Amino acid sequence: MLRRAVVGQLSRWGIPVAADEAELVVTELAANVIKHVGEGMPSTLVLEWRGQRLRLEVHDRSHVLPSVRAAGCDEECGRGLHLLGALAADWGAVPTAAGKAVWCEIPVRAGRACRRVERAADALERYRTAKGGVAPYGSRRTAGLEQSAVELIADLLHWTAAIGHDPDDILDRAQVHYEAEAA
Template identity: 75%
Template sequence: MAVPGYEVTERRLRCVLPFEAAPAEVGLLRRTVVKQLSRWGTPVATDEAELLVTELATNVVKHVGEGASATLILEWRGERLRLEVHDKSQVVPSLKTMGCDEECGRGLHLLAALAVDWGTVLTAMGKAVWCEIPISGRHACLRIERAVEALEKYEGVDGGVAPPGRRRDVGLEESAVELIADLLHWTAACGRDPEDILDRAQMHYEAEADAA
């Protein structure tokens, strides 16, 4: 059963929550996380954090085994909230082994779409699967800034410069279309599925738009 754990307040806020990998425990763990974030006063999308905690804990139930001991660590690091689940299995998950199906949802595909960064690491006792989400909306602003910078640099490629008199946003829009098309060509040339890349990008966008 999930317990209140303990909290250390220094330069970072950290909370450790041991739990048992069982379907009934996932809901309890999720509610505990919501209370902890409220106690910290983190300006983070609670729904997003709940969903990620659910995926991380459910993956332990499904791929490590029901009843297994695990631990969730919450850590507020600057402008990011880190969610880290430790278990005693050293089998490293992948998007293939923990893919999309009706039983476990979108698994790590959803994790990759919602988080700004994520990964797995082997530990002395097993492994940890972690992800980080932005504390504020600054992440979305940075994405827009990077997009404008990339499009401005791209305008001079393959006739991407808007003719004199054309509105600035129209020129950037045409550059965006050309850039996306070129990225899809690159994706296909690397042996990847362009539609899968578009779907993943759409998932990133929708998750961040909902969190805004």
């Protein structure tokens, strides 16, 4: 459920390119809380998108900072922080008033297309809200955004025709822009 929430948030931000690494990192950080702090102990996940980096922090109530140790070939545990170090651009652990925070930053290769995806998702959410729609989660959310996209495009074509332009010409021009940027 936690991984799904992270992937959902990254999709809403328009940076699904970071989803695989984020899922792996979140799984490792959560597993460390369960193993070293205790199953069922409260912890908090914080995601923050800072330009070209995604910061993930897990806060828990233990004051014991993690330490990297060498794991033997036959050991089942002890490689998590090595994995974190390999995936992240930077990582660390800091004491907090309530315990500690273990954090890492993953590079986000959000190019022009990703910024366009983010803007489109925001526009579709606002469009659905303006029409009185609700924001479901998961696959229902995606289907709802797809329907909003179709309705928005149709409304834009009506607007284009109303101001005296050819809707087919506008669609052709949009397709040329899309293909040029996708290449």
